[in-house]
Amino acid sequence: MHSTRLLLVVCALAAPGLTQEREVRRKAIELDARTQQRIKLALDFLSRRQEANGAYVDGIGRKVNHTYMHEPGQHVGVTALAGMAFLSYGSTPDRGPYGKNVSRCVDFVRSCVNPQGFITNQGSRMYSHAFATLFLAEVYGMAPDESVRESLRRAAQQIVNSQNEQGGWRYLPGAKDSDISITVCQVQALRAANNVGIHVPKGAIDHAIEYVKRSYIAKATSFRQQPGGFWYQVYENYPLRPSRTSFALTAAGVTALYGAGEYQGPEIAGGLRYLFDPNNRPQRAGMHNSFDYFYGHYYAMQAFFQAGEPYWSQWYPSVRDEILAGQNADGSWKDQVGSNYATAMSCVILQIPSRYLPIFER
């Protein structure tokens, strides 16, 4: 009895210390009036662009060399991102200024869940599936609904079943090779599903994190490599196919590690240094004529948000100003994928300090 009480006292004394150690030092940044107004303008743009069935039309396709080869179609991934942009503003299904939009996004995404649990429309692939699963998880977390849960359960099970022996994922479910970009999307979707009570085997996440860590370039051994970056594909798996690294891939890698609860380690420290290096930061011109400017910042912003200081208070204002400077008069942004995609991504990035989306929480 005496020893139990002693143990409780020790635990109670130790608890604040433990909590403090896990807390991140981050300067609170509130959205200023100008940013809020611009976000509103962008969300209004998205609201106007939504199709009657809830979908958003943008380019469905693939990266080929340095371009995005696509055909316009009702894009389930972009619809999910637009839904996340509305959720980030605090709207939930049928509630809030964009509640109707969120509901319509949910309806469209759910209509794209096929009997196998794969979320697809007009040939969209694993990227779209992951964003759609993430969106359903966030919706279910903010406004629980049994029908959403069933779609989410099947979508998450589909991700788990399609993880390959490397621990990663690729464009198609069940593919034998993997890349870090798609892997990180799936990890984030699985984590979001797990957060709202969908069973995700721990081994699946652990295996994926091993893959992400294997992608880390600890030491440069050739001119193609830059320490701190993350490989697109793990080099030793594909000796015949030269791999590469980039800002977007590294941002994805660091975010995946944070997402899996890895808050320290050489991969995180090195990755953050890489991302913070001005030489690696995407050029402003890429905002309009590339396909991964917003994608890179989407993950980088999450990474620095998780990292806190000294990065966060410098990174957010700088990127915010850069993105706001590229906004069109109608409230939209545009890149190679399309204006709905770029606008939705921008809205999500700019609203990260609002912390409405559970997935961005530490």
Next chain:
Amino acid sequence: MKLRVLALGILAAWPALAQGEATPTNQLHYPVNPTLAGMLDGAERARNAGNWKQAVTLYRNVIDEDHAQRTAGYQLAFVDSKRTPGARSARRRFKGITQLAIEGLRSLPAEGKRAFRSAYDYRAQAEFERALRDERPHQALSLCYELYPIATVSPRILETLAERALEEGRMDRARRLLQRLLAHHRDELEEPLWIQEKLLLCALGMGDAEGVRELADELGAAQHLEQAEGAQVLLGGNLTSVAELVARALEVQAIKNGQRHGERPSLPLPRGDAAQRAAYDQPVSLGAARFRPLRFSRPQVQNGASHSDMKIYMPSRPTNPARNLGVVNDGNLFLALSDRIVAYDLKTGESAPPIRSVTQAYNDPNPKVLFSAALHQDVVMASFVHDVLKDQSFRGIPIKVQIPIRKLVAFDTARWRWLWTHDTLLRETDQANWSFPCAPIVHEGVMYTSAFSIEGWINCYVAAYEVESGAPLWATWVASGQVEQTMFGEQATEPLCVPVAAANGVIYWSTSFGCVCAVDADTGRPLWVAEYDQIEVRAPQGYYASPRLITWENNPPVIEGNVAVVAPMDSNNFYGFDIETGESWRQPQRSSATNADMKYVQGASDGKVVVAGGNLVKCIDVESGKMLWNGRLVGKVVTGRGVIAQGAVFVPCEDQIKVFDLDSGKPLATVDAEVTGNLAVCGEHVIALRADGHLAIYQNRGFHEYRPR
């Protein structure tokens, strides 16, 4: 010191080895539902504890839940796994959730069944009455039986189904339903003799002389008839002699097999029966060709680099694997190609009036597709290429490759016009994007086939359709897998697909995606799904896909006795699966010298299955999987699918047909034949279809010596 290093090495490698064990060769995605499996577990615990009320409630809830999720189809539960020494991953076995619940309910003792009836009889009766009014009563009644398998009304449901089948003249279905009635509800029947009489009528209608003899003997004994003047039975109130009944059955059998002189024969299924056994109960003796070989299709090209995005088209040669099988209706041979149907008179070789095409012209280069058809009541059903997914490339590197999308079509041979096409029929349904790469089969008057859809995964389905209208009856998602991919993550080849087989109301299919399944023919309920060892699908190396080396030709499962023998195209081995449980035996790896060239399942009979390929023929015992004999073809190569006729195995080679004794493997004869390839027997004709599009019809001299065994 060395030992220590070795031990350290093993220890260091241990986690990797363990991980490797857990990783499947290729990812497979099943409709597995752990929640429902957990509920089943709970029901079993309650049953074992004697808590009948809780057990029946849980079983019923599981069945209702499984049926409520019809958008996703039936669900599966994991049963067990088995590891083959040296294999990369264990072979898993699943069972259908509803099937497990039905088995659980049937195993309840009398108190448990009473608990079920007191709780659910009222609902079962209401469902039965609703099903009787349904526009598709057979399907509705079958579903009703599935929902309430041990209710008081359950025997009546089966009896009603059997009566309706008898009225429609579907003797095989009626017999199967009556057998189920006796198997599961014998104690509840008021007049079991009446059921036996109906069974006898079914056997008579089907021309099953052996069955008639057995059933008549049983019935006579049960009727306690005086057997002084030869065996007799009381059938429909009349005293009939058993010998007369057997004679009538033989007459029916002769008509069905096209063995009556002067009649124009029919061969409704190209491999003889729905079980795909290619076994004929008549002697075959190859005579002269009826006419000079005909060319039934334009010169075909075949993709020399099989299953790859690197296309090397080559003209097809006579020694290539034959790709065609035909059906015969009223003396006319119908051959389905990739885009049209052609017909010839069996006796004269004259072409029938041309059949207008309903699709675009397409010369199919895929060497693994089997062009075949099925026939039912003058309707020929086949699969045509209706659309081709476009290819796309970047600086010569393939992004997408052409993938044909095939749809089923039906041609009415009596009116000589098209009856329906799935291209238009399924356009507004959830099967709009499905491809049907194989010919269907007809079993008990219903058309069954396999299909796939490409939606990220390649999803595999078994489906049933009405012959007359092509309307869907049910479709079951079995599993999803993946084929080789291009560097840009698109499928680099058309998914492989083999036809289904059917026996006793169960459809069997080897998916070509790592598993074999058995589903109920009435509702599509999965009974079991069992895996086999797959050939690994590798990631693209460099800019191109890495094609698998696929050696088995397109072989449907063969059902012989209690075993489904499969030679999956995505595996190096061949397997026998117990048709009740899905448990399997496995023949060794293709790397062994005796299996190196195996390509075709020739046929099965008398508990034996014959496989052949290269210059080797092997006979295997279907129960044990053990090899009984093997025969060599000196200087010859097997070029197609043979047949088994009254204990003789006919193996087609380049310009000869070799005949072996099924029991001993002893070579019986070698017959020179200008055209060989895929063989079929239809009464007094032997049909041979060669890879390069040539057809020959030989006289069957054995036809005149026909004596039923």
